[in-house]
Amino acid sequence: MAFVKSRDINASFLFSIQSEVSPGEFSVYVNQVYSRPRVAFLSTWRCIHFTRTPTLFPDKISNLRGTTLNVATFEFPPDIMYDRHDGGQLRLYGREVELIRALSTACNFTVNFLEPPPGEVWGARQTNGTWTGIVGMLGSNAADLAIASLFIASVKGRMDFQHFSSPYGQKGEGYGGRVDTRQTSRRTCYVAYFTRTAERP
Incomplete structure (x- = not known):
């Protein structure tokens, strides 16, 4: 505390x-x-x-009151697929897209999908310790969650920027949530996670 x-x-x-x-x-x-x-x-x-008895630990995540959460992702069939229409309209679908939509319904938040810069996809660690791609988006608070068949990994300092949900795929993939790096004594993520040594290339 x-x-x-x-x-x-x-x-x-x-x-x-x-x-x-x-x-x-x-x-x-x-x-x-x-x-x-x-x-x-x-x-x-x-x-x-x-002066009045407070609820010291109120439930903060079961109802996010329509708050918009930025979800970093990119096209990665079959988990994330794009359906492009004339006029520039883009519809996302796939297993992980439907998972995020189900979470948004259950927890009452609005989803805003964002893409990393071209070619950065999952991301790589830079010499200054920061990350590109969706790991970097989580680390810089540009995204709140990420989906892209994320293997649960603690290598190369990823856990400094993201935590993971419980795995839901046969290969141990889960979705990622950003870590609140403003906290010095502990890091905070509002999803359950497991650590497994595996990483994307």
Whole structure:
């Protein structure tokens, strides 16, 4: 659990305690996942107790209230397929596309599909430690999730930028979620994951 006492409300911690309103009295805020505003007022701490009993660990992910999540992907049949229409319209379909759409229905979020720059696909680690491709998109917060038949891998520092869902394919593939690198004491990902040593070429 991470607390911070500050004049500013900090969304990168689990709880944020704003400086004293009056002696012995503090305003306590809780961060919100993928929501605006990034923090919500929880309660007031006065001397030795809260002024009203708060829910310290509310459910934050079963209903994302229509928030738009950016999902990085590229054409990779049969998991991700493109159907191009005249006029530039593009329809995505395939096993992993349908998985993301099912998750969006279950958790009430809107999907915005994004592609990595041409040729970068999964991505490669650069000499400065950053990544290109969809790993880089997760690491730079350009994407919240990624699908592209991702093998669950911890090699080359990928886990610094992404975590994985539980595997759902015979080869151990899953979808990826970004890691909140603003946290110094722990990294946060809101999907369950397993680690397996395997990687895409």
